[in-house]
Amino acid sequence: MSIDNQAYxxxxxxxxxxxxxxxxxxxxxKAMAEDSELRQEFDEAVRLDKxxxxxxxxxxxxxxxxxxxxxxxxxxxxxxxxxxxAGMFSKLLSGVATAVVLSSIAFTGLTMLNxxxxxxxxxxxxxxxxxxxxxxxxxxANNANTPIASTSLSSEQxxxxxxxxxxxxSNSKINNNRSIxxxxxxxxxxxxxxxATDKHLNAKQSEEKLSESIALNAEDIISxxxxxxxxxxDFYALASSEIRGQYAGNINPIFGASGNEYLxxxxxxxxxxxxxxxxxxxxxxxxxxxxxxxQSNDPLQNVNLSLSYHYDDSQAFGIELGAEDLQVYEIxxxxxxxxxxxxPTLYWLGLSYRYSFNELIDDVPLRLYSQVAxxxxxxxxxxxxxxxxxxxxxxxxxxxxxxxxxxLMYTHMSTYWFTHKTGLNYSISYKL
Amino acid sequence: MKDLETxxxxxxxxxxxxxxxxxxxxxxxxSDTGAQEDIFQEVFISLLRAxxxxxxxxxxxxxxxxxxxxxxxxxxxxxxxxIDISSIDIxxxxxxxxxxxxxxxxxxxxxxxxxxxxxxxxxxxxxxxYEEIANIRNISLQDVKNHISRGKQKLxxxxxxxxxxx
Numbered sequence: 001m002s003i004d005n006q007a008y009x010x011x012x013x014x015x016x017x018x019x020x021x022x023x024x025x026x027x028x029x030k031a032m033a034e035d036s037e038l039r040q041e042f043d044e045a046v047r048l049d050k051x052x053x054x055x056x057x058x059x060x061x062x063x064x065x066x067x068x069x070x071x072x073x074x075x076x077x078x079x080x081x082x083x084x085x086a087g088m089f090s091k092l093l094s095g096v097a098t099a100v101v102l103s104s105i106a107f108t109g110l111t112m113l114n115x116x117x118x119x120x121x122x123x124x125x126x127x128x129x130x131x132x133x134x135x136x137x138x139x140x141a142n143n144a145n146t147p148i149a150s151t152s153l154s155s156e157q158x159x160x161x162x163x164x165x166x167x168x169x170s171n172s173k174i175n176n177n178r179s180i181x182x183x184x185x186x187x188x189x190x191x192x193x194x195x196a197t198d199k200h201l202n203a204k205q206s207e208e209k210l211s212e213s214i215a216l217n218a219e220d221i222i223s224x225x226x227x228x229x230x231x232x233x234d235f236y237a238l239a240s241s242e243i244r245g246q247y248a249g250n251i252n253p254i255f256g257a258s259g260n261e262y263l264x265x266x267x268x269x270x271x272x273x274x275x276x277x278x279x280x281x282x283x284x285x286x287x288x289x290x291x292x293x294x295q296s297n298d299p300l301q302n303v304n305l306s307l308s309y310h311y312d313d314s315q316a317f318g319i320e321l322g323a324e325d326l327q328v329y330e331i332x333x334x335x336x337x338x339x340x341x342x343x344p345t346l347y348w349l350g351l352s353y354r355y356s357f358n359e360l361i362d363d364v365p366l367r368l369y370s371q372v373a374x375x376x377x378x379x380x381x382x383x384x385x386x387x388x389x390x391x392x393x394x395x396x397x398x399x400x401x402x403x404x405x406x407x408l409m410y411t412h413m414s415t416y417w418f419t420h421k422t423g424l425n426y427s428i429s430y431k432l
Numbered sequence: 433m434k435d436l437e438t439x440x441x442x443x444x445x446x447x448x449x450x451x452x453x454x455x456x457x458x459x460x461x462x463s464d465t466g467a468q469e470d471i472f473q474e475v476f477i478s479l480l481r482a483x484x485x486x487x488x489x490x491x492x493x494x495x496x497x498x499x500x501x502x503x504x505x506x507x508x509x510x511x512x513x514x515i516d517i518s519s520i521d522i523x524x525x526x527x528x529x530x531x532x533x534x535x536x537x538x539x540x541x542x543x544x545x546x547x548x549x550x551x552x553x554x555x556x557x558x559x560x561x562y563e564e565i566a567n568i569r570n571i572s573l574q575d576v577k578n579h580i581s582r583g584k585q586k587l588x589x590x591x592x593x594x595x596x597x598x
C-alpha cells in the first residue's frame with residue numbers, strides 16, 4: 001500500500017465524519033474515481049458507520065439497571081419515565097414537546113407582562129415580538145436582517161445584550177440566587193428578571209444547591225445540538241420588559257451563545273415597574289430648640305407614605321404624605337395673656353428625591369442612600385434630609401434604615417421661626 | 433416543591449439524557465461484563481453525591497465521562513484487562529456466525545488499541561466532536577483524526593468477514 005493510498009483511506013473516514021475540507025474531498029473523489037480499492041474501502045467505511053450508529057442506538061441501559069440506579073440514589077419510584085427513548089421519531093417528538101412547552105411558558109409569561117405594560121402603548125407591539133420569540137425557540141437565525149441579540153461572555157457570569165451595531169443595551173449578571181439582574185446601559189436602570197421555569201426555580205432553592213439542576217437548566221435553554229456540552233456559562237435570558245419595549249424595533253431580546261441561536265426562557269418580571277410605594281416610620285430622638293418638652297413616638301403620629309417613580313437605578317422622585325409630631329404651638333391671645341396649644345400632629349405633603357449609591361458589596365443588594373424632601377403644611381414649609389442603608393429583600397421589597405432630620409419653618413408674630421427634630425427612619429418599599 | 437422532589441426530578445432528567453451514552457461507553461470501553469453495570473451505576477451515584485456536595489459541575493457529560501474513566505481505572509488497577517492486540521486484524525468467522533451486531537461490534541472494538549477505541553467510542557457512541565475529544569484527551573486535533581480514521585480502518589478489517597457474511 002502506498003503512502004498516498006493510506007492517506008486517501010484516512011480521508012475516506014474523515015470525509016464520512018465531515019472532517020474534510022472541500023479540496024480534500026475533491027481530491028478524495030478524484031482518487032476514488034481512478035482506484036477501485038479506494039471505492040471498496042469507501043463502501044465498507046459507510047457500512048461500518050451505519051453499523052456503529054445502529055449499535056449505538058441499541059445500547060441502552062435495561063430497565064432493571066435503571067431501577068437499580070434509582071434505588072441506589074434513594075428514588076425508589078419506578079424509573080420507566082427516565083429510561084431514554086431511542087429512535088429519531090421519539091427524539092423529534094421529545095424535541096417538539098420541549099419546544100412547545102418552553103415556548104408556551106415564555107409566550108404566556110411575556111404576554112401577561114405585556115398586558116401590564118400597555119399604558120406606554122408598546123404592549124401590542126411587544127406582544128407580536130413575543131410571539132415571534134416563542135416561535136424562534138431553538139431556531140437558528142442567520143439572516144443579517146434579523147435583529148441580533150448576541151452575547152459576549154466576557155467572564156463566567158456576564159451576559160450582554162447587543163444590537164446589530166454591537167451597542168451594548170444590557171449588562172447583566174447571574175447572582176447566587178439564580179436571578180438575573182439586567183442593567184440597561186442606556187438608561188442605567190436595573191431590572192431584575194428571575195428565571196421562572198420550574199427547573200430554574202428548583203435550582204434557586206439554596207438548601208438544595210443541586211449542581212445538576214444548574215447544568216440541567218443550562219441545557220434546557222440551549223439548542224439541542226449543543227446541550228451535551230452545556231455549562232453554567234451557557235445561561236441566557238430574555239431582556240427585561242423595559243428593554244424589549246424600548247428597543248422592540250431594533251433589538252431581539254434573546255440571548256444566544258453566538259448570536260445565531262435564539263433561545264427564549266420564561267422570565268418573571270415582577271418588581272420591574274418604575275413605581276414603588278413606601279411606608280416610612282420615624283423614631284424621634286431629639287427636638288430643637290429644646291424648649292419644647294413634648295416628645296412623642298406614637299407610630300401613628302410618625303409615619304409617612306410615599307409614591308415614588310424610579311427614574312433609574314439610582315434616582316427616585318416621590319410624592320410624600322406625612323403625619324408626624326413637630327413641636328408647634330398655636331398661640332392665641334386671651335385678654336392680656338397668651339394661650340399656647342400644642343399641636344403635635346402635623347400633616348404635610350411634599351416631593352422627595354432619593355439617591356441610592358452602588359452596592360456596597362458585589363451581588364449583595366445593600367446600598368447607601370440619601371434623601372431630601374420638601375413639602376408644605378398648615379403652618380409652613382417642611383424640609384427633611386436623611387441618609388442610611390437600604391437592603392433589597394426581593395424584586396419587590398426593600399427595607400431601609402437611616403437617620404433623619406426634619407425642619408418646619410413657621411411664622412409667629414411676623415417673625416420666622418424654625419423647629420427641628422432628628423430621629424431614626426425605617427421604611428419598607430414595595431415595587432409595583 | 434420539596435427539595436427531595438427537586439433533586440429527584442433533576443436526577444431523573446439527567447439520567448434520561450445521559451444514561452444511554454454512559455451505558456454505551458461502559459459497554460464499549462470496559463471488557464468485564466460484570467463491571468460494566470456496576471460502574472454504570474456508580475457513575476450516576478457519584479454525580480448525585482457531587483451535586484449534593486455542591487461541587488461545581490461545568491459540563492455534566494464531561495463529569496460522567498471522567499467518573500466512568502476513574503471508576504474503570506480503579507476497577508482495572510489490580511486486573512489489567514485492556515487487550516492490546518493491534519496486530520490482530522481479522523476475526524475467524526467461524527466464531528462469529530451467530531453473533532448479533534452488538535455483540536460482534538463489542539468484540540471488535542475490544543480488539544482495538546485503547547487510544548483508537550476510546551476515540552471512536554467518544555465520537556460515535558458519546559457524540560463528542562473531534563475538537564472536544566482533543567480537549568478531553570489533551571491531544572492534537574490531528575491525533576484525533578488519525579486515531580479515529582486508523583481505528584475505523586482496523587475495525588473495518590476486523591469486521592470484514594462479518595460484513596461479507598451478512
